[in-house]
Amino acid sequence: MATINDNYLKLKAGYLFPEIGRRVNAFAESNPEAQIIRLGIGDVTEPLPQACRTAMIKAVEEMGDRHTFRGYGPEQGYVWLREKIATHDFQSRGCEIDASEVFISDGSKCDCGNILDIFGSDNSIAVTDPVYPVYVDTNVMAGHTGDANEVGEYGGLVYLPVTAENSFTAEIPTQKVDLIYLCFPNNPTGAIASKAHLQAWVDYAKTNGSIIFFDAAYEAFISDPDIPHSIYEIDGARECAIEFRSFSKNAGFTGTRCAFTVVPKTLTAKAADGSDVDLWKLWNRRQSTKFNGVSYIVQRGAEAVYSDEGQAQTQALVSFYMENARIIREQLSAAGLEVYGGVNAPYVWVKTPHALTSWEFFDKLLHTVNVVGTPGSGFGAAGEGYFRISAFNSRENVEEAMARITDKFSI
Numbered sequence: 001m002a003t004i005n006d007n008y009l010k011l012k013a014g015y016l017f018p019e020i021g022r023r024v025n026a027f028a029e030s031n032p033e034a035q036i037i038r039l040g041i042g043d044v045t046e047p048l049p050q051a052c053r054t055a056m057i058k059a060v061e062e063m064g065d066r067h068t069f070r071g072y073g074p075e076q077g078y079v080w081l082r083e084k085i086a087t088h089d090f091q092s093r094g095c096e097i098d099a100s101e102v103f104i105s106d107g108s109k110c111d112c113g114n115i116l117d118i119f120g121s122d123n124s125i126a127v128t129d130p131v132y133p134v135y136v137d138t139n140v141m142a143g144h145t146g147d148a149n150e151v152g153e154y155g156g157l158v159y160l161p162v163t164a165e166n167s168f169t170a171e172i173p174t175q176k177v178d179l180i181y182l183c184f185p186n187n188p189t190g191a192i193a194s195k196a197h198l199q200a201w202v203d204y205a206k207t208n209g210s211i212i213f214f215d216a217a218y219e220a221f222i223s224d225p226d227i228p229h230s231i232y233e234i235d236g237a238r239e240c241a242i243e244f245r246s247f248s249k250n251a252g253f254t255g256t257r258c259a260f261t262v263v264p265k266t267l268t269a270k271a272a273d274g275s276d277v278d279l280w281k282l283w284n285r286r287q288s289t290k291f292n293g294v295s296y297i298v299q300r301g302a303e304a305v306y307s308d309e310g311q312a313q314t315q316a317l318v319s320f321y322m323e324n325a326r327i328i329r330e331q332l333s334a335a336g337l338e339v340y341g342g343v344n345a346p347y348v349w350v351k352t353p354h355a356l357t358s359w360e361f362f363d364k365l366l367h368t369v370n371v372v373g374t375p376g377s378g379f380g381a382a383g384e385g386y387f388r389i390s391a392f393n394s395r396e397n398v399e400e401a402m403a404r405i406t407d408k409f410s411i
Helices: 005-009 016-030 050-065 078-093 107-116 133-141 195-208 279-290 296-306 309-336 357-367 393-407
Strands: 102-105 124-128 156-161 180-185 211-215 241-246 259-262 268-270 276-280 338-341 346-350 388-391
Touching: 005 016, 016 357, 050 211, 050 296, 050 309, 078 102, 078 259, 078 296, 102 107, 102 279, 107 133, 107 211, 107 241, 107 259, 124 133, 180 195, 180 357, 195 211, 259 388, 276 279, 296 309, 309 338, 309 393, 357 388
Parallel strands: 124 156, 124 180, 180 211, 211 241
Antiparallel strands: 102 259, 241 259, 268 276, 338 346, 346 388
């Protein structure tokens, strides 16, 4: 008889966001008149930039002509998009990243999980807490952890708590770890990392032979000129870091699907016999074997992000969502809530009032003012007692949600 991957049985009952959907749907069915505003899942609401739409329409027309039709593309992505990325996102910031080190994909979420394919099962792994659930769950699925304890922490993972008490700064581990997940600007807390802090992580990784998985999906929302946008702005990062990026939030590609991962050719890890192995070659082989690439049409849309029009239009999108974040942050503060983030990131991290648990606060907001957020405990044990509010929504919905909370919800 066929058997299953028993590691899936270690996972908690449901992924965070489907559980949110289940509770919201149950409430909506019982209260069909309720006008629910969803500020939980970080999905965008505004249309794709005109430059991207125009480029994709042109690409569709090309697909209708035998002379310009394209079938399978390169698994690593078309070179014209990779060159744009290397030039605009990295070289313009002084990062020594070549187009050949950029791999186009259909999402950074996918790559954050798929990257584990090229690493061994005996690595020690560090994650910040709270953390994007995909980092933890994919390691559970791959068999890299033990079972979860009563607060949801998995055996075998090194958890690095980030809370108000330590200014949401991930402290360098005292023990040696092999793989390190860092996300800045941070999801869910909205915290950022200074150049000095990232340099400390790079120095640690180089000393210990560690690899940093740096999720920079929200770098476009950084407004502080002193905050790095890429781990490769840090000396030595080419020898110890892989970076994940996405077009989802800055260009509204959540449903269109396009992202990229940077694997420097200077990056190595150890084989079982102790020899050094190029990680670029392993990731290239993995992608060539398991991935057929992102569609030509979508890649043309992503390329348009780097045109003059695309740059202006994506910046307008970023500014729109960050204005939402400002409204949320200021209104919740005025209502007496303790809030963090929302300055260089599109998420506001809220301390739950009156010692309510994260899920109790979720239910209270949903049932009292019909507003949906994300319980902090869903991001890890250290997220208990916090709540994430997303700035990704229409201005009308954000203003209405904040009006409901400040007018009707007793803090």
